[in-house]
Amino acid sequence: MGKKSATHQPNPPAAPARKFPLWWILPAFVFIGLVVSVLAVGWYSGDEALREADDTPPEMVLIPGGTFWMGRDKGPEDESPAHEVTVSPFYMDVTEITVGQFAAFVKATGYMTVAERDPDPRKYPDAHPARLKAGSAVFEPVDAPLHGPWVTVYPPWWRYVPGANWRHPEGPKSSVKGKKNYPAVQIAWEDAEAYAKWAGKRLPTEAEWEFAARGGLDRQPYCWGSEAQGEGGKWYANAYQGRFPAEDSGADGFAGLAPVKSFPPNGYGLYDMSGNVWEWCSDWYDPGYYAVSVKNNPPGPPEGPLVEGEGQPQKVRRGGSFLCDNDYCRRYLPSARDKNPPDSSANHTGFRCVKDAN
Numbered sequence: 001m002g003k004k005s006a007t008h009q010p011n012p013p014a015a016p017a018r019k020f021p022l023w024w025i026l027p028a029f030v031f032i033g034l035v036v037s038v039l040a041v042g043w044y045s046g047d048e049a050l051r052e053a054d055d056t057p058p059e060m061v062l063i064p065g066g067t068f069w070m071g072r073d074k075g076p077e078d079e080s081p082a083h084e085v086t087v088s089p090f091y092m093d094v095t096e097i098t099v100g101q102f103a104a105f106v107k108a109t110g111y112m113t114v115a116e117r118d119p120d121p122r123k124y125p126d127a128h129p130a131r132l133k134a135g136s137a138v139f140e141p142v143d144a145p146l147h148g149p150w151v152t153v154y155p156p157w158w159r160y161v162p163g164a165n166w167r168h169p170e171g172p173k174s175s176v177k178g179k180k181n182y183p184a185v186q187i188a189w190e191d192a193e194a195y196a197k198w199a200g201k202r203l204p205t206e207a208e209w210e211f212a213a214r215g216g217l218d219r220q221p222y223c224w225g226s227e228a229q230g231e232g233g234k235w236y237a238n239a240y241q242g243r244f245p246a247e248d249s250g251a252d253g254f255a256g257l258a259p260v261k262s263f264p265p266n267g268y269g270l271y272d273m274s275g276n277v278w279e280w281c282s283d284w285y286d287p288g289y290y291a292v293s294v295k296n297n298p299p300g301p302p303e304g305p306l307v308e309g310e311g312q313p314q315k316v317r318r319g320g321s322f323l324c325d326n327d328y329c330r331r332y333l334p335s336a337r338d339k340n341p342p343d344s345s346a347n348h349t350g351f352r353c354v355k356d357a358n
């Protein structure tokens with residue numbers, strides 16, 4: 001016989017009936033699930049690039065400085081006149097800044113590249129709305145003629161791809177997973193500057209870049225001397241072979257980007273000064289600058305003129321890329337000059353840094 005339970009206690013007053021409906025529970029759970037999924041996917045895909053981070057400081061080599069012939073007279077007009085220039089000694093990154101090195105910078109600073117930000121419509125009043133979403137230029141093979149009225153505007157093998165950036169070089173579905181030793185691309189000049197400041201370095205002047213690219217050789221057409229690419233089955237740089245812009249045969253071993261150090265170094269121990277990716281310099285671009293340049297450590301013009309239909313001055317980039325082919329753009333030569341607006345980026349453009357020797 002157990003004790004009598006308190007069943008004789010008076011019942012508590014009944015709670016008032018709840019009136020809120022239950023139909024919202026399922027949609028609420030679905031909504032919360034969606035939010036969590038989106039956040040998780042965003043975190044995962046963003047973090048994927050940062051997982052490639054390589055905290056080892058980039059290797060640098062001392063470039064001795066000296067006097068050299070900059071430019072050439074029998075080439076595109078902006079490479080002339082060939083003129084003597086003297087540069088002071090400096091240190092230069094042995095390779096282009098890699099995905100791993102750039103990821104280390106972003107991991108440490110939270111820096112967001114130009115291509116990851118929505119463009120400011122006030123800065124681009126004439127832009128098509130589709131171009132005002134964060135993204136960048138991506139090369140797409142296409143069977144197109146090499147010359148036409150678009151040549152200096154926007155060739156048909158370039159597409160503006162929303163979601164393309166250094167983490168996703170060819171667009172949202174691409175990634176840099178497993179590519180820490182590839183050069184970082186989709187880097188605007190502003191991004192390269194930000195990295196250089198963080199690293200306690202700077203971008204090379206155009207004169208420093210060309211002096212370094214020549215590797216101690218005097219007035220040679222290539223960074224490695226005078227032999228043409230592929231001569232005797234030897235390849236010196238990652239450029240483009242095949243039928244540009246439709247089909248990259250990859251005869252040099254790489255159709256598209258190559259990991260850094262895939263080709264022999266030049267006379268100063270620098271890799272990929274020719275081909276692979278374009279490299280930003282500190283100078284504004286002026287096609288007539290060589291005629292008025294100072295001889296010692298030329299810093300480039302104080303500002304760049306507007307050229308070739310661009311609405312803003314442009315910065316110099318050097319070295320050519322994996323897209324340089326002999327028929328259209330033979331600019332993997334040490335004298336070749338190119339330019340782009342400082343807020344532009346593409347999947348064939350990166351950079352490397354220098355610092356003063358003293």
Ligand SMILES: [Ca+2]
Nearest residue numbers: 238239252254
């Ligand atoms: Ca190639």
